[in-house]
Structures are given as structure tokens and as C-alpha cells.
Amino acid sequence: MKRFAMASLALMLLLGVAGCGSQQSANTPQTENSTSKSTQTDSGKKVLTIASGNDIVSFDIHNHNNTSTEAVHVNMFDYLVKKDKNQQLQPDLATSWKQLDDTTWEFKLREGVKFHNGDPFTAADVKYTLERVAKDQTLLEYGNYKQIKEVQVIDDHTVHIITDGPQPVLLNRLSRLGSGMLPSKYIQEKGFDEYLKNPVGTGPYKLKEWKRDDRLILVKNDDYFGDKPKWDEVVFRSIPEDATRVSELLTGGVDLAVNIPPTDLDRIKNNEGTAVAQGPTQRVMQLTVRMTPGTKTADPKVREAIDLAIDKQAIVDNILAGGGTVTRTRVTPGNFGADPSLYGTSLYDPEKAKQLLAEAGYANGLEITLSSPSGRYLKDKETAELIQAMLGEVGIKVNLDLQEWSKFNEQYRGKKMNELFMIAYGNSMFDASLAFDRASSAIAKGETDYNNPELDKLLEEAETNLNEQEREKQYQQAQQMVANDRPFIYLFQMGANYGYNSNRIQFEPRLDEMLPVDEITLKQ
Structure with missing residues (x-):
């Protein structure tokens, strides 16, 4: 009923x-x-x-993780390697590459390439670009590049990329958001603020x-x-x-x-x-949940109640006209490490949600804030409004904070969100590793404040595991942990x-x- x-x-x-x-x-x-x-x-x-x-969002390619921004940037910036329309890796600014050992990759760079201001593209630009994002923990893309230990300039058109362990998906990392090459000489002479303006x-x-x-x-x-x-x-x-x-x-x-x-x-x-x-897309809509001690959503029963109160299938059927698939994971089919048991499933149970709230001490209800962009994603405003109504049905009063994307992104980047915010992430790496870019305790600090040492260890091991079967099982285990802990409540894969x-x-x-x-x- x-x-x-x-x-x-x-x-x-x-x-x-x-x-x-x-x-x-x-x-x-x-x-x-x-x-x-x-x-x-x-x-x-x-x-x-x-x-x-x-x-x-910005021209700082390292300090956003926004697909629609990258969709524009791909016309301005080149990667070392790129994906064609069939998602197959092709040469771009690198004409060839080879792995010298478990942690060293050699890339031969294209000669005769110029930046828009006339500066030549050289190995120095590769070193500056990749080491900037790999070493600055304040950048949003840091978690996807911290695996790069050093970039060695061999000559003007040869670099060695040294990683902190074996990197089974290094080429995938270098063909996506965060890997567009920056003009090191221009930035060093004019400053990064001038680069952002021009x-x-x-x-x-x-x-x-x-x-x-x-x-x-x-x-x-x-x-x-x-x-x-x-x-x-x-x-x-x-x-x-x-x-x-x-x-x-x-x-x-x-x-x-x-x-x-x-x-x-x-x-x-x-x-x-x-x-x-x-x-289809690789994009999954989710609620990110603050687990900071002292917040109402730090209680696992409250987080589970929120999950169980949302009829994901009703959102897909009625708001998206069937254009989506419910999910309890961000690793959708087609991505390495997907767990089929979490895809296409929902745990909708409003009566149990009420019971969990009572057990958590909120039998008379509670009040939280949900922030959501308006106009960034297909029917995002309507989705947020329906979630507000669904949570209200079980006794959770939701203060809905709808924002235009620029304001929302500013709050997101500053890690100033309240108990819940709605956002959708793609997976430009087509690998489970990217789905956990916000889950490790180091990256989650100030955002969800999720801290699971067992998960951190598992992700570290999987990231450098060259045994594909073991690595797949590790990521499937990690997905089960996240699905149980609920720092993110996944809603649906989007079309x-x-x-x-x-x-x-x-x-x-x-x-x-x-x-x-x-x-x-x-x-x-």
C-alpha cells in the first residue's frame, strides 16, 4: 500500500x-x-x-570532478592517451608507451606540439601537470593521481612516470579528467591566477x-x-x-x-x-551522507532508514519515465569489478524505516537538510522534491536546499554541506577504483567523515593488485562494505x-x- x-x-x-x-x-x-x-x-x-x-566549473582541470565541465575541456586540452568513441585507448600527446617494470612507465611525446599561446609542449609540462595533482591534497582530483610518485624528465620528449606501486589502470587514469596537459612555462611566468583568467x-x-x-x-x-x-x-x-x-x-x-x-x-x-x-551513461545519482560525530546521520540506523524510505523505482518510473536503473552501487555493469548482486536492486521498506528511526531515538521524527543542484542533472529538482516527500512519509522532515550548479559546486568544493547532498558521478576510468574516490578516510575528511580502516586497507591493496581475479573480488567486497555503511546512498544509474x-x-x-x-x- x-x-x-x-x-x-x-x-x-x-x-x-x-x-x-x-x-x-x-x-x-x-x-x-x-x-x-x-x-x-x-x-x-x-x-x-x-x-x-x-x-x-573552472579551468582548473585538477580541482573539479564534473563531467559536463570535462565535456567542454576535451576540446581545449589533450591527454597523453585518449579514448575514442568506443572507449578504446589511442595515442594523443604520447605517441607510444611501455612499462619498464612494475612501477615505471615510459612515454614518448609527440614533437612539434604547441600550446595556444605558442609555447612548445615538452616533458616539463607533463611533469608539472601530473606532479601538481599528485602532490596537492587540497585538489579534488588528488585521490585519483596520488598513486604517481614522480615524473622523471628523460629528455624534452621522453618521460618516465613512477608510481608508488603497480598500477593496473594507469593508462585509464591518464586518459580522463585531471590529465589534460597544462602549460608549465606560462603558469610559472604568469601565475596560476592568470592562467585561470586566460x-x-x-x-x-x-x-x-x-x-x-x-x-x-x-x-x-x-x-x-x-x-x-x-x-x-x-x-x-x-x-x-x-x-x-x-x-x-x-x-x-x-x-x-x-x-x-x-x-x-x-x-x-x-x-x-x-x-x-x-x-546509457556511467553516471549514478546518489545521496552523500555526513557521518561526522554529533550529526543525526552519524547513526547507522538513521542512514539505513533514509535508504529504506526512498522508493527508487518510483523515481525511475515516474520522474525519469523509465530512463534509469535502480542500484545500490556506483560500479555499474561494464566497469571492472562490478557486483551484480547490488545492481538493479532496492531495499524500499518504509515500515522498517520508521522502526529504525524509533530505535535510534527518533520515534517522533527528526529534521535534516538535503542540498541539491537544480538544472545540473536531468530532473534533479523533481527527484529531490520527491525524496523530500518520501522521507516525510516516515517522519523525517527535510529542509530542501535547491541551488544553481555554480553555488552548489562552491559549497561542495568547500566541503560545507549539511547532512545530505544529492550528486551524480560518472566513471571515466571504467574501473571500480574510481567509484571509491570519495570513500577513503583521507578524502572523506570534512565531506562525509567516513572512516573505515578495513575499507582503506582493502582499497590500497586492490589499487596495486595485478591479479585481475583477486582485484575484482576485492572491489566487490569493498562495495558490500559501502552498501552496508551507507556513506553514500545510491539511487539509480542514469540514461x-x-x-x-x-x-x-x-x-x-x-x-x-x-x-x-x-x-x-x-x-x-
């Missing part, structure tokens, strides 16, 4: 949102900026315009203009070492409101729009000149919905959610 009640509540909420959203989409006029259509080429320029639900990389596109929370404009890099860039200019527009983003697509203001609400898919499909592209101008461009979504614009082609 309770499940039916929650599902009905979800459906009513969805219908209310959908009704308002559809009306707004149909009647919302173009913004002033959208009068210059993405299809306009009077100047002869090939211009691509992409609408996202949020702006980039960032340069080696990629096919360089920065022309950035108006925060409005638009970011890239122009082609005529000195790019690879294939000639296909677009003269690429505009990434930040449009948090779903209705406005969809309207801009339907009226020709943008060529591609991300995070299309399920309720608008048919409108886009049935509109002449627009089409829908859908695909991706895109809308695009089918008269003008050809577009196929990538599993890693990246947007390398030269894979988006202009129709002739």
Missing part, C-alpha cells in the same frame, strides 16, 4: 511538473541572445551551438570568451597538431531551465541540447527538423537524453558523456 501511495505521489508530481513545463516550453519566447540562430552563417563561419543545463591548452579549440553562467565560446586552433578543426566557432550556452533549453532547440537557437526531460522527447521527435538521441537539429548536424552520444565537437558533423 505504501509503495502504491508513493508511486501515486510521484505520478502526481510528475504530471504537475510536466504540465507546467510543456506550457512554458510552448509559450516561452526566444531569449534576446537566441535571435542569432545557430544556423546563421552569413559571415561564412561554421558555428556550432550547444545548450547545457549548467556552466563549466587558460591555454594544446587542443583543437581555444578560448575566445567566457561569460559565467551565460556562454563559453571557443574558436578553432589553426596550429593544432591533429586533423584540422571542423568548426570555426563553438558556443556552449548555459540554460538551466529545461523548458527554455527545449524551446531554444525547437526554434533553432541551438544545434544540440543536453538533459532533455522525458516529457519533451515526443515534442522534439515530432517537430520538423529536430531529433532525439538517447544512450542520457539529447535533442539536436537533424537538418543541420549529425550527432551520436558517447558512453562517457564527452562532447568532442569534431565528432559532431555538419550536414552538407
Whole structure:
């Protein structure tokens, strides 16, 4: 009966949102900026315009773990190795590599590469980039690169990367967020603050203009070492409101729009000149739970009650229109180390949740705060509102703190969240190791304050284990620990919905959610 009640509540909420959203989409006029259509080429320029639900976080590639930011950065920065659209590793700034021993890798670097400011790319840039993120514990990507002990410069185009133990996924680490090469000479001469204002990389596109929370404009890099860039200019527009983003697509203001609400898919499909592209992602929506002593959620019974009070399947069915899969783990199928017993399962049991709260001393209920971004993820606001209602059903009063992404991210980076915050993480490494980047006690300090020495030891051993069968079992054991301790309450694996101008461009979504614009082609 309770499940039916929650599902009905979800459906009513969805219908209310959908009704308002559809009306707004149909009647919302173009913004002033959208009068210059993405299809306009009077100047002869090939211009691509992409609408996202949020702006980039920063040009500090080491101090964010935001996929939508990296989706822009991949056009400006190159890695030593890169993944193609099939997630296969390919040479990029490194032309070849080999493992010299268990802890030493040699990389031969591409010659003749220049940064956007004209500085040559050399081994010194590799050393600066990787050692910066590997040694500075304040950086958000530190946990994914602390395994690098040293980068030795052999000559201008040869480096040895020394790790603190065997690294079975080093190449995966070097092909993802945090591994874009930074201009060491420029930063050392001008300072990092100047770099943040005027960032340069080696990629096919360089920065022309950035108006925060409005638009970011890239122009082609005529000195790019690879294939000639296909677009003269690429505009990434930040449009948090779903209705406005969809309207801009339907009226020709943008060529591609991300995070299309399920309720608008048919409108886009049935509109002449627009089409829908859908695909799976590695992204899992979760609640991060503060376990700091003295907080209400430090009690394991409270955390379990929160988990059991949430009808994840109702969220997937009614808010996402079936576009997701419930999960109790962040390591989804397709990632090394996945535990099938935790995927596709939910523990929804509101009566037991009430019992656990009573046992924890909250028979009359308790009050907590849930922070959530609004506009960053597909239906994030509606998901948070439904979770608020579900927790209210078992006696947990939730103060919902909805924030635009830039404000949310500032609070997140400062580790200033309250008892709960909702966030979704991808897995650009396609390996279980990345799913635990926020779980170790060192990284969790100040965020969840989760401290499990047994888990720390297990993760350290798995990280350097070259025996794949043993390593897989270690990560599966680690997932069971996290599922039981609940520093994170995993909700569902997300799908991706895109809308695009089918008269003008050809577009196929990538599993890693990246947007390398030269894979988006202009129709002739």
C-alpha cells in the first residue's frame, strides 16, 4: 500500500511538473541572445551551438570532478592517451608507451606540439601537470593521481612516470579528467591566477570568451597538431531551465541540447527538423551522507532508514519515465569489478524505516537538510522534491536546499554541506577504483567523515593488485562494505537524453558523456 501511495505521489508530481513545463516550453519566447540562430552563417563561419543545463566549473582541470565541465575541456586540452568513441585507448600527446617494470612507465611525446599561446609542449609540462595533482591534497582530483610518485624528465620528449606501486589502470587514469596537459612555462611566468583568467591548452579549440553562467565560446586552433578543426566557432550556452533549453532547440537557437526531460522527447521527435538521441551513461545519482560525530546521520540506523524510505523505482518510473536503473552501487555493469548482486536492486521498506528511526531515538521524527543542484542533472529538482516527500512519509522532515550548479559546486568544493547532498558521478576510468574516490578516510575528511580502516586497507591493496581475479573480488567486497555503511546512498544509474537539429548536424552520444565537437558533423 505504501509503495502504491508513493508511486501515486510521484505520478502526481510528475504530471504537475510536466504540465507546467510543456506550457512554458510552448509559450516561452526566444531569449534576446537566441535571435542569432545557430544556423546563421552569413559571415561564412561554421558555428556550432550547444545548450547545457549548467556552466563549466573552472579551468582548473585538477580541482573539479564534473563531467559536463570535462565535456567542454576535451576540446581545449589533450591527454597523453585518449579514448575514442568506443572507449578504446589511442595515442594523443604520447605517441607510444611501455612499462619498464612494475612501477615505471615510459612515454614518448609527440614533437612539434604547441600550446595556444605558442609555447612548445615538452616533458616539463607533463611533469608539472601530473606532479601538481599528485602532490596537492587540497585538489579534488588528488585521490585519483596520488598513486604517481614522480615524473622523471628523460629528455624534452621522453618521460618516465613512477608510481608508488603497480598500477593496473594507469593508462585509464591518464586518459580522463585531471590529465589534460597544462602549460608549465606560462603558469610559472604568469601565475596560476592568470592562467585561470586566460587558460591555454594544446587542443583543437581555444578560448575566445567566457561569460559565467551565460556562454563559453571557443574558436578553432589553426596550429593544432591533429586533423584540422571542423568548426570555426563553438558556443556552449548555459540554460538551466529545461523548458527554455527545449524551446531554444525547437526554434533553432541551438544545434544540440543536453538533459532533455522525458516529457519533451515526443515534442522534439515530432517537430520538423529536430531529433532525439538517447544512450546509457556511467553516471549514478546518489545521496552523500555526513557521518561526522554529533550529526543525526552519524547513526547507522538513521542512514539505513533514509535508504529504506526512498522508493527508487518510483523515481525511475515516474520522474525519469523509465530512463534509469535502480542500484545500490556506483560500479555499474561494464566497469571492472562490478557486483551484480547490488545492481538493479532496492531495499524500499518504509515500515522498517520508521522502526529504525524509533530505535535510534527518533520515534517522533527528526529534521535534516538535503542540498541539491537544480538544472545540473536531468530532473534533479523533481527527484529531490520527491525524496523530500518520501522521507516525510516516515517522519523525517527535510529542509530542501535547491541551488544553481555554480553555488552548489562552491559549497561542495568547500566541503560545507549539511547532512545530505544529492550528486551524480560518472566513471571515466571504467574501473571500480574510481567509484571509491570519495570513500577513503583521507578524502572523506570534512565531506562525509567516513572512516573505515578495513575499507582503506582493502582499497590500497586492490589499487596495486595485478591479479585481475583477486582485484575484482576485492572491489566487490569493498562495495558490500559501502552498501552496508551507507556513506553514500545510491539511487539509480542514469540514461542520457539529447535533442539536436537533424537538418543541420549529425550527432551520436558517447558512453562517457564527452562532447568532442569534431565528432559532431555538419550536414552538407
